[in-house]
Amino acid sequence: xxxxxxxxxxxxxxxxxxxxxxxxxxxxxxxxxxxxxxxxxxxxxxxxxxxxxxxxxxxxxxxxxxxxxxxxxxxxxxxxxxxxxxxxxxxxxxxxxxxxxxxxxxxxxxxxxxxxxxxxxxxxxxxxxxxxxxxxxxxxxxxxxxxxxxxxxxxxxxxxxxxxxxxxxxxxxxxxxxxxxxxxxxxxxxxxxxxxxxxxxxxxxxxxxxxxxxxxxxxxxxxxxxxxxxxxxxxxxxxxxxxxxxxxxxxxxxxxxxxxxxxxxxxxxxxxxxxxxxxxxxxxxxxxxxxxx
Amino acid sequence: xxxxxxxxxxxxxxxxxxxxxxxxxxxxxxxxxxxxxxxxxxxxxxxxxxxxxxxxxxxxxxxxxxxxxxxxxxxxxxxxxxxxxxxxxxxxxxxxxxxxxxxxxxxxxxxxxxxxxxxxxxxxxxxxxxxxxxxxxxxxxxxxxxxxxxxxxxxxxxxxxxxxxxxxxxxxxxxxxxxxxxxxxxxxxxxxxxxxxxxxxxxxxxxxxxxxxxxxxxxxxxxxxxxxxxxxxxxxxxxxxxxxxxxxxxxxxxxxxxxxxxxxxxxxxxxxxxxxxxxxxxxxxxxxxxxxx
Numbered sequence: 001x002x003x004x005x006x007x008x009x010x011x012x013x014x015x016x017x018x019x020x021x022x023x024x025x026x027x028x029x030x031x032x033x034x035x036x037x038x039x040x041x042x043x044x045x046x047x048x049x050x051x052x053x054x055x056x057x058x059x060x061x062x063x064x065x066x067x068x069x070x071x072x073x074x075x076x077x078x079x080x081x082x083x084x085x086x087x088x089x090x091x092x093x094x095x096x097x098x099x100x101x102x103x104x105x106x107x108x109x110x111x112x113x114x115x116x117x118x119x120x121x122x123x124x125x126x127x128x129x130x131x132x133x134x135x136x137x138x139x140x141x142x143x144x145x146x147x148x149x150x151x152x153x154x155x156x157x158x159x160x161x162x163x164x165x166x167x168x169x170x171x172x173x174x175x176x177x178x179x180x181x182x183x184x185x186x187x188x189x190x191x192x193x194x195x196x197x198x199x200x201x202x203x204x205x206x207x208x209x210x211x212x213x214x215x216x217x218x219x220x221x222x223x224x225x226x227x228x229x230x231x232x233x234x235x236x237x238x239x240x241x242x243x244x245x246x247x248x249x250x251x252x253x254x255x256x257x258x259x260x261x262x263x264x265x266x267x268x269x270x271x272x273x274x275x276x277x278x279x280x281x282x283x284x285x286x287x288x289x290x291x292x293x
Numbered sequence: 294x295x296x297x298x299x300x301x302x303x304x305x306x307x308x309x310x311x312x313x314x315x316x317x318x319x320x321x322x323x324x325x326x327x328x329x330x331x332x333x334x335x336x337x338x339x340x341x342x343x344x345x346x347x348x349x350x351x352x353x354x355x356x357x358x359x360x361x362x363x364x365x366x367x368x369x370x371x372x373x374x375x376x377x378x379x380x381x382x383x384x385x386x387x388x389x390x391x392x393x394x395x396x397x398x399x400x401x402x403x404x405x406x407x408x409x410x411x412x413x414x415x416x417x418x419x420x421x422x423x424x425x426x427x428x429x430x431x432x433x434x435x436x437x438x439x440x441x442x443x444x445x446x447x448x449x450x451x452x453x454x455x456x457x458x459x460x461x462x463x464x465x466x467x468x469x470x471x472x473x474x475x476x477x478x479x480x481x482x483x484x485x486x487x488x489x490x491x492x493x494x495x496x497x498x499x500x501x502x503x504x505x506x507x508x509x510x511x512x513x514x515x516x517x518x519x520x521x522x523x524x525x526x527x528x529x530x531x532x533x534x535x536x537x538x539x540x541x542x543x544x545x546x547x548x549x550x551x552x553x554x555x556x557x558x559x560x561x562x563x564x565x566x567x568x569x570x571x572x573x574x575x576x577x578x579x580x581x582x583x584x585x586x
Contacts, residue, residue, distance in 0.1 A: 007337075007410065009343070009344060009347075009406070009409065010344045010346065010347060010409070011343075011344045011396045011397055014340055014342055014343070014344070014397060015340070016337050016338070016339050016340070016406055016410065016424075017337060017338040017339075018335075018336075018337055018338075019335070019336040019337070021338070022336070022337075022338045025338070042311075042312070043311075043312040043315070044300075044309050044310060044311055044312070044315075045309070045310040045311075045314070045315045045318070046309050046310075047307055047308070047309070047427055047442035048341040048427045048429075048442065049307055049399070049429060049441075049442050050302070050304075050307070051302060051303045051304045051307070053303065054302075054303060061388055062378075065367045065374055065388065066366070066367055066368070066374075068366065068367070069364035069365065069366050069395060069397075070364070070365050070366075070389055070392060071362035071363070071364060071365075071399060071429070071431075072362065072363050072364075072365050072394070073359070073361065073362050073363075073431040074358045074359055074361070075359070077490075078489070078490030078491060081358055081359075081489065081490050081491075082490065082491060085355075094394075095354055095358065096363055096394050099363060099394075101365070101387075101389050101392075102362060102431065103304045104304055104307060104362075104441070104442075106342070106364060106399075113302070113309055116302065116303070117300065117309065131309075134340055134341045134427060136341075136342060136364070138364075138366040138395065148342075148397070149340035149341065149342050149397075196371070196374065197370075197371030197374050197375065198371060198374075198375060
């Protein structure tokens with residue numbers, strides 16, 4: 001039963017998943033990668049932490065300070081640690097009061113690990129990369145699907161200003177068709193990133209006006225549509241920051257992002273708790289075998 | 294070429310891996326899980342963060358304060374953030390000075406997510422669980438293989454005081470045979486965890502004396518043997534902390550842990566950079582196909 005397969009831990013928004021849930025995740029992963037000819041996509045494994053300085057340069061801190069988790073560590077010696085332990089025993093001082101911020105943060109989006117791989121390069125033609133990562137966002141809500149730790153599969157396109165928006169539109173259409181083929185009812189809506197505070201006032205309107213971000217939303221069973229995927233066009237933002245060139249000009253970039261846990265929850269909302277009883281066309285599309293019990 | 298496949302990022306000990314490297318990781322994963330009858334092992338996906346309070350209760354903070362990364366976040370409102378931004382512009386104040394510690398930390402070992410799944414339960418018989426996670430340890434060194442972010446596959450056994458040490462010994466022997474079947478020269482040595490400061494003096498001698506931890510070490514090409522796997526017996530430590538019972542008594546636990554990136558590096562050190570040219574018996578064992586080019 002999948003409903004019981006997103007096992008809560010003692011902290012909100014952080015769950016452990018059982019093998020029934022993971023079988024569906026595996027099917028989604030393979031199915032998404034089937035959109036493209038494998039030989040045309042360079043695949044990578046990326047870690048769930050990333051350089052703090054990098055995210056500062058990219059403007060992530062200014063736009064989403066509330067979602068970012070920075071890693072702090074204790075860097076003193078045994079003498080210092082002994083003093084901290086003594087203070088803890090004597091007056092209940094926190095052991096972590098003397099931690100210092102480290103050079104890494106919890107990765108908030110998979111694609112931040114991909115652009116640096118081609119930093120400073122001149123590309124001979126458009127390039128497609130993919131990776132999946134556990135991402136972290138310090139979400140305040142604990143509604144279903146609002147996980148703080150979740151997996152995001154991304155496919156990134158780097159190319160010319162002609163190529164990239166066309167690719168983004170194609171992937172948006174393919175993704176919509178894919179979801180419909182899985183029996184999901186999705187709405188496709190121009191969206192904005194959840195910018196914090198003043199950043200929202202400054203950055204959201206142009207993003208919406210230029211239709212840079214499209215979200216595919218589905219009901220996860222809460223009665224409220226949530227984004228399960230998005231297709232985003234960054235124009236020359238990352239190309240400029242990373243010095244990526246193509247055709248003698250700054251490269252443009254786009255990404256298609258898939259929230260794997262949310263897609264599974266959307267499938268459960270439509271087809272029920274037990275993948276063994278999902279319709280054959282869904283099981284087939286996800287490589288779960290033909291048996292419908 | 295695998296040597297080029299552990300792609301450095303701008304922070305030490307955090308790398309991106311290409312698909313050639315990942316193909317070997319996938320082979321190792323399947324091969325390790327083949328040790329046991331799949332129906333006897335419950336598999337889970339676990340996230341790379343975990344409850345801070347849990348690790349405090351487990352004593353991780355006391356034993357390894359130097360390795361632990363805690364997540365800190367900004368929890369103020371837009372008004373407060375605006376003040377921080379103003380101070381940053383005016384006198385170069387750090388944006389992160391007002392962050393507060395959150396309820397999660399970077400996961401230091403995969404198995405900490407598994408014991409809570411059976412907390413408070415009385416088991417009818419021994420139980421085997423497995424998971425793989427991206428772990429984080431704030432290592433100071435950046436020698437080859439000393440990654441700060443790395444993947445650890447673990448297999449955990451929970452059972453009676455009779456069953457568990459026997460299981461640990463069996464898995465130690467199986468693991469050694471497995472490595473030898475991959476052409477790796479491994480030494481098997483009684484070891485201790487890298488306890489910090491005074492904890493080392495108090496905790497390492499009994500751990501070594503009782504032979505609770507065995508490491509399988511191989512040369513990663515640095516001329517110095519590093520642990521690529523370990524088999525650990527915790528006696529009733531976790532059973533007691535999590536209230537797990539069996540046969541009317543506190544359950545014992547053991548785990549076998551595999552450092553996936555390090556095992557790939559050990560294979561490279563022996564067989565060379567190109568998996569396509571690895572011996573057929575190695576390619577076969579890892580399901581990489583029979584073709585030796």
